[in-house]
Amino acid sequence: MDKLLIYGSKPLKGEVCVSGCKNSAVAVIPAAILADSPSTIENLPYIDDVLVLKDILTAMGAKAELTGHGSMYIDPAGVNTFVTPMELARRMRASYYLLGVLLAKFGRAEVAFPGGCDIGVRPIDQHIKGLEALGAKVSIEHGFIKAYTEGLKGAEIYLDVVSVGATINIMLAASMADGVTEIVNAAKEPHVVDTANFLNAMGANIKGAGTDVVKIKGVKALRGCRHNIVPDQIEAGTFMIAAAATYGDVVIKNVIPVHLESVSAKLSEMGIEVSAGDDFVHVKSNGRPKHTTVKTLPYPGFPTDLQQPMSALLSVADGTSIITENIWESRYKHIEEIKRMGAKIKIEDRVAIIDGVDKLTGAPVTATDLRAGAALVVAGLMAEGVTEINNVKYIDRGYENIDKKLISLGADIKRISI
Numbered sequence: 001m002d003k004l005l006i007y008g009s010k011p012l013k014g015e016v017c018v019s020g021c022k023n024s025a026v027a028v029i030p031a032a033i034l035a036d037s038p039s040t041i042e043n044l045p046y047i048d049d050v051l052v053l054k055d056i057l058t059a060m061g062a063k064a065e066l067t068g069h070g071s072m073y074i075d076p077a078g079v080n081t082f083v084t085p086m087e088l089a090r091r092m093r094a095s096y097y098l099l100g101v102l103l104a105k106f107g108r109a110e111v112a113f114p115g116g117c118d119i120g121v122r123p124i125d126q127h128i129k130g131l132e133a134l135g136a137k138v139s140i141e142h143g144f145i146k147a148y149t150e151g152l153k154g155a156e157i158y159l160d161v162v163s164v165g166a167t168i169n170i171m172l173a174a175s176m177a178d179g180v181t182e183i184v185n186a187a188k189e190p191h192v193v194d195t196a197n198f199l200n201a202m203g204a205n206i207k208g209a210g211t212d213v214v215k216i217k218g219v220k221a222l223r224g225c226r227h228n229i230v231p232d233q234i235e236a237g238t239f240m241i242a243a244a245a246t247y248g249d250v251v252i253k254n255v256i257p258v259h260l261e262s263v264s265a266k267l268s269e270m271g272i273e274v275s276a277g278d279d280f281v282h283v284k285s286n287g288r289p290k291h292t293t294v295k296t297l298p299y300p301g302f303p304t305d306l307q308q309p310m311s312a313l314l315s316v317a318d319g320t321s322i323i324t325e326n327i328w329e330s331r332y333k334h335i336e337e338i339k340r341m342g343a344k345i346k347i348e349d350r351v352a353i354i355d356g357v358d359k360l361t362g363a364p365v366t367a368t369d370l371r372a373g374a375a376l377v378v379a380g381l382m383a384e385g386v387t388e389i390n391n392v393k394y395i396d397r398g399y400e401n402i403d404k405k406l407i408s409l410g411a412d413i414k415r416i417s418i
């Protein structure tokens, strides 16, 4: 298992290009098998989740091939099963999108219970409620979610909680249902919109993605298309935070600045210079950030996926900062690790009280999940001395070449393969 050695206290300077969005890629790739002809997906991040999905589709009979950097050709013609391979499906969260996809395609789906980051209880009751409203019978048996329908029919579905996964899964299933589906209290994240755009490019009729109410008029068939994945706003936000943490001066390219408004606003409040162009943001910091409060919320609120990297930055802010994690109840596992580096943080239920210290010092630490890993990278970049990050596999699930990109900005990082 790889580890990273970060020799910290080096300001990041220069330009870095953001890859395609993980959470969009993991929805669009399975969606491609809804079509009756091949698709080419471009701007895909080269990360473990994408490679696992490629293997899942291949195991199910599709032709899924990487055709150059960031590009995957998917021919669904050979897909011959409604059962997902358990071992592969459990290696990621978003394998559950095959539930909506296979139900729409075959009227049956057997999808292994998904894995993904251990950041709290991750129920799927809203996915199930939505699929049942469309006319599926759903049961949980032997580690599989099994769904069956005589024919999906459009319905109005009110989500009790704003859920990215449930919104996308229902959209996938409803795209070829008979009649109109309305998802009320839908998630508005950029990856929800990107998935709807992909489905529409294949011939679906989805309106309102990016608002609270998504309307899907079912169509008889979908055809393959070419699609460019939107930039990853979480990777972009991580680089923005890393630039601020190292008193750096970084232009982050290939982004959609409006997707980053909550992060830009928060960094600006903390005294960090943030400016934006059409497809880039520029982050410049000359000194210690001011303390602040952060509350994680569904989009367009501050994203939970950036809470962990942000907490690393706040550990050296001037004064006491308060973070409230409203989405996942166990998303503070990185805090014990950052405390080994000298941070002063107290957790009370969903609130982290962070007393900013003058500096962090490098230590051996372990990533417990993807964004915990990103937080430790940010901490390591600003710490005095060497930080050794173990369990880098979690980081590789969601960041393409994080070490190489940071090295290109002047960081001193070594990857050790054990």
Ligand SMILES: CC(=O)N[C@H]1[C@@H](OP(=O)(O)OP(=O)(O)OC[C@H]2O[C@@H](n3ccc(=O)[nH]c3=O)[C@H](O)[C@@H]2O)O[C@H](CO)[C@@H](O)[C@@H]1O
Binding pocket: 023, 026, 093, 094, 121, 122, 123, 124, 125, 126, 127, 128, 161, 162, 163, 164, 165, 166, 187, 191, 298, 304, 305, 326, 327, 328
């Ligand atoms: C692959 C992917 O896109 N992952 C993202 C997705 O995860 P994921 O789609 O799993 O997260 P959701 O948006 O569904 O979860 C949001 C909240 O709703 C709750 N909930 C969710 C579903 C459900 O059926 N019942 C229920 O109660 C969850 O416990 C959580 O508190 O959105 C999260 C919130 O932005 C991000 O942290 C993840 O990076």
Ligand SMILES: C=C(OP(=O)(O)O)C(=O)O
Binding pocket: 022, 092, 093, 094, 115, 116, 117, 119, 305, 370, 371, 398
């Ligand atoms: C929690 C995350 O991912 P997943 O839902 O794939 O586990 C994440 O991207 O931060």
